[in-house]
Amino acid sequence: MTGEWGGPKRELRGNLHIHTTCSDGSRTLEEIAGLAQGYGLDFIGLNDHFAPSRPSRYQGGVLLLLGSELNREHSHYLVYGPAPAFGPGQHEGAKVAAGVKARGGMGIIAHPFEKGSPLVGKGKHYPWRDWNSEDFQGIEIWNLTSQWRDSARSLGQSLGQWLLAPYRPFKQGACPQALARWDELSQKRHVTGIAGSDLHGPLVRALGCRFRILDYPMLLPALNTYCRAAVTGEGEEDGARVIEALIRGRCWIAQDRLCLGRGFFFWAETERARRGMGEKIPRVGGKAWLRIVLPRRGEIRLIHNGALLSRLEGRRWDLAVTEAGPYRVEVRLRDVPWLYSNSLYLE
Ligand SMILES: [Zn+2]
Numbered sequence: 494m495t496g497e498w499g500g501p502k503r504e505l506r507g508n509l510h511i512h513t514t515c516s517d518g519s520r521t522l523e524e525i526a527g528l529a530q531g532y533g534l535d536f537i538g539l540n541d542h543f544a545p546s547r548p549s550r551y552q553g554g555v556l557l558l559l560g561s562e563l564n565r566e567h568s569h570y571l572v573y574g575p576a577p578a579f580g581p582g583q584h585e586g587a588k589v590a591a592g593v594k595a596r597g598g599m600g601i602i603a604h605p606f607e608k609g610s611p612l613v614g615k616g617k618h619y620p621w622r623d624w625n626s627e628d629f630q631g632i633e634i635w636n637l638t639s640q641w642r643d644s645a646r647s648l649g650q651s652l653g654q655w656l657l658a659p660y661r662p663f664k665q666g667a668c669p670q671a672l673a674r675w676d677e678l679s680q681k682r683h684v685t686g687i688a689g690s691d692l693h694g695p696l697v698r699a700l701g702c703r704f705r706i707l708d709y710p711m712l713l714p715a716l717n718t719y720c721r722a723a724v725t726g727e728g729e730e731d732g733a734r735v736i737e738a739l740i741r742g743r744c745w746i747a748q749d750r751l752c753l754g755r756g757f758f759f760w761a762e763t764e765r766a767r768r769g770m771g772e773k774i775p776r777v778g779g780k781a782w783l784r785i786v787l788p789r790r791g792e793i794r795l796i797h798n799g800a801l802l803s804r805l806e807g808r809r810w811d812l813a814v815t816e817a818g819p820y821r822v823e824v825r826l827r828d829v830p831w832l833y834s835n836s837l838y839l840e
């Protein structure tokens with residue numbers, strides 16, 4: 494398949510921010526890779542706490558990005574690719590981000606505005622605190638587990654929700670504060686938005702039984718990050734290419750529970766150039782064309798400089814824009830957030 498801005502690229506669907514039994518997850522890497530293969534995922538991102546950085550590899554056709562999650566008390570940081578070793582403790586977020594970037598890895602702020610729940614760990618939560626750093630390359634705009642937990646306010650309410658409507662918190666979509674901060678950052682430099690499952694599949698004891706909540710089979714197919722990369726079949730090389738695509742922002746997020754996000758395109762064109770997500774394009778004659786193609790019809794919202802510029806119900810949208818700055822797309826299906834693009838930048 495040819496990518497929208499040249500070169501043969503494949504569309505890859507992946508689930509990011511997964512914990513295994515190597516840290517505080519409840520399933521083994523082998524089990525998780527097997528499940529991921531069954532759900533048709535092309536790659537998964539493993540983020541056991543303080544795991545050393547290791548080369549990517551394939552297991553059963555699924556590319557494993559063997560990353561880690563750094564920091565303990567706050568400023569949790571997801572890392573993929575080469576990274577310095579940070580001990581199992583609390584480090585300054587800005588220092589961690591600078592170290593990872595200097596080594597060529599990708600660093601992503603995890604659950605930046607987590608609020609916590611009075612039902613879990615006495616409301617303990619782990620927001621990001623080092624916004625003065627300019628070295629992080631990505632931000633988790635949607636963390637499924639963290640946002641589910643944030644929604645659990647009392648035992649009765651959360652038990653009822655779990656039994657009757659376990660997917661209800663997914664309907665709110667990305668974290669509003671994370672989206673607002675992401676839009677603010679995008680007006681200064683490119684920062685990639687990704688989705689994280691934060692999968693642990695915790696074992697809970699209640700009513701005399703032990704069972705898993707927010708388990709791997711529930712979250713792996715629910716919310717994914719898609720990218721386009723020219724893969725070769727060799728694990729280490731392909732891992733580097735996927736990480737590069739994520740750093741550059743050649744990716745989008747889809748709530749696959751509603752509909753798979755495969756076949757989404759968003760690019761900008763002038764008479765002289767054509768550029769995709771994560772890229773800059775100079776206007777010609779004071780304007781450029783934006784092209785949006787969806788796998789199915791939905792309510793398309795075009796966001797410019799963090800504000801809603803225009804919306805359209807449809808499957809394809811071509812429109813001319815004149816203002817400089819970052820543009821991104823959100824799509825809703827029956828008023829539920831489904832798809833989020835990364836930004837492209839008009840100059
Ligand atoms: Zn965390």
Ligand SMILES: [Zn+2]
Binds near residue numbers: 510512692
């Ligand atoms: Zn985590």
